[in-house]
Amino acid sequence: MLEENCRNCKEAITGNFCPNCGQRRYKRINRAYVLEEIQDIFVDVNKGFFYSVLKILRNPGKTAREYVDGNRVDHYKPIALTFVLAGISIFVSVSLLNFNDIMRKYTEQQHINSKFMSDIFTVISSYYAILMIFLLPVFAFITRIPFKKLGHNYYEHIVMNSYVVSYYTIVSLIVMYPILFLFRQNPEKMMLVSQSTFLILPFILMWFFKGFYNQIPLKKIIVKILAVLALTLLTYILVVVVSTIAFILYGVFVDKAVLEYAKPK
Known part of the structure; x- marks a missing residue:
């Protein structure tokens, strides 16, 4: 040459x-x-997008550990992968499942007559994949606290959580969305199926971290996952309380129109 x-x-x-x-x-x-x-x-199953997707499906924790430890040449970059998968997820939920209109029908059936609450339900249900990406820094902060002594820094936890989000999105595309398509004429059942998928997250986290830290006993992993779930719940409550107070204060002192937006009709 x-x-x-x-x-x-x-x-x-x-x-x-x-x-x-x-x-x-x-x-x-x-x-x-x-x-x-x-x-x-x-296209190439030995490297790139589909290679990474297949590796994540087989063992997300082991795949993430390989990447964090430096075996990266054949892998699609994990954060970029979450964006690609989120884009696919949003396309399916909005364009194929028509989740926006279905969620509006659901809020009407549930007599949720606040436009603010209706819009919140619609955004979370239709665009949850992109919301989870924006929350990666928060997830990384939460998971690092119980796993801190195992030696991985905050930024490595961002990568680790991107694999968790990618795995959850892949499973949703393969399993949840076909089921939702079958119930697309029944908003209540669609919402029930959609919400029930979050129940598998603790098991995904358990499988992921057991694959990532395969030298750690399962009981110890379970204890740490319970700590992660507790911290996640506390963070959620804190965010809701702070957001609600900020929303009210903004409505009272800056723009009263936002209170009308949230008020039931």
């Missing part, structure tokens, strides 16, 4: 990649190049 200079840093390249910056040897962008890129990202 002939030597050439890297188009990025000008370092001499004798192989397929620059030894200085890691950029691939120059290839002109043509049909073959584009097809190769698509294959690398989505």
Whole structure:
């Protein structure tokens, strides 16, 4: 293979990649190049998107541990993966399941006549995948507290939780959404199925952290997961209380229209 200079840093390249910056040897962008890129990202089961999805389905904790420990060349970047999966999830829930309209019908059936509460239900149900991504820093803070002595820092916990969110989203796409599609004409049953899926989260966390810390006894993992759930509940209560107080204060002193928005009709 002939030597050439890297188009990025000008370092001499004798192989397929620059030894200085890691950029691939120059290839002109043509049909073959584009097809190769698509294959690398989505089609090749030995690396990239589908490779990571399959690895996560088999054992999310073990897959996350491999990535955190440095085995990353074949893996789709975990945080990027959560965004891709969230985009797929939102497309399915909004465009195919038409969750927005279904949730409005549900709130009408439940006599929830506050536009604010109706909108909250709709946003959470339709866009939960993207909400979970924005909450990754919070999840990481919560999980790090019980697992702190095991040596992983806050940012590693962000990556770990991105794998948990990815696994939950994949399971939802494969299992929950087909069931929701069957009940799309019955908003109450759809809401029941949708809410019940959150009950599997403790078991997902248990399986994940047992796979990640396979040297730790299961009983110890369970205790730490219970601590995570307790901290999550406390955080939720705190956020609800603070948000409610802030909402009321804003309505009283800044814009009274927001109180009308929340008031039942």
